[in-house]
């Protein structure tokens with residue numbers, strides 16, 4: 001029996017040049033047992049429009065074409081709906097897709113054909129949804145500069161990176177976990193549901209996106225040696241062993257932003273909140289996942 005698939009595309013994500021019609025055609029070829037309905041985001045009231053599309057069609061699958069911002073937009077609209085989500089990684093960096101083991105579109109088709117949908121946690125941060133990574137400091141500053149550029153894509157992101165990383169200020173934060181408070185000084189504080197950025201930098205090695213917990217990671221490199229060593233470890237996957245990194249695992253926490261650092265959630269600038277409260281929702285969504293995800297996560301489901 002033919003099933004229904006709602007294909008949602010953000011036409012401004014990334015710089016891949018794929019049109020809605022081309023993507024629909026690809027989906028029809030690769031998912032021949034689905035009837036594909038294409039809908040493109042507009043940039044205005046998309047959360048309501050997505051819900052409306054979903055209620056009208058009542059699909060068995062929702063495919064999301066875009067980057068982390070688009071996945072977050074669709075997930076937020078469909079929170080609580082019992083429908084599996086598939087990700088077509090068409091954004092600039094696609095960090096969340098990589099955490100799900102979806103490195104390219106081929107992985108997406110394969111995961112759906114193999115029926116590999118798995119439960120994934122979400123973090124609620126001050127009423128916002130975080131599926132991937134949120135952070136104060138260095139990376140948030142970088143995203144803010146990137147957003148101010150007109151051109152999208154990875155080159156703009158990389159262009160600002162070195163300057164921002166080496167010029168980052170140390171800021172103070174108060175972290176409260178289970179009623180215990182500590183003051184932390186860091187160049188960057190990460191709240192991590194996923195394990196890696198879109199660049200492949202493994203900020204949260206050992207962190208699982210389906211274990212009902214999240215990690216807070218404080219990074220405070222000072223010297224050139226610290227930067228070089230920790231950068232190598234970021235890509236090698238053993239940053240947690242480095243002295244510039246301190247990590248905690250929890251179900252909820254509060255962070256007071258004592259010195260007004262910039263904050264971002266899943267690539268979207270939030271501003272400089274005085275404090276944030278973060279709480280995990282275990283298995284909030286079901287996503288189609290790739291082979292890499294199965295290797296790392298399946299035993300903990």
Ligand SMILES: Nc1ncnc2c1ncn2[C@@H]1O[C@H](COP(=O)(O)OP(=O)(O)OP(=O)(O)O)[C@@H](O)[C@H]1O
Nearest residue numbers: 010013014041042043066067068069070091092093
């Ligand atoms: N047709 C459109 N025109 C303009 N803005 C749009 C349109 N559709 C969606 N948007 C906006 O795009 C944003 C989400 O996409 P965004 O590009 O930030 O993230 P992304 O999908 O992660 O892509 P990228 O990785 O390229 O940044 C939302 O703020 C949304 O309102």
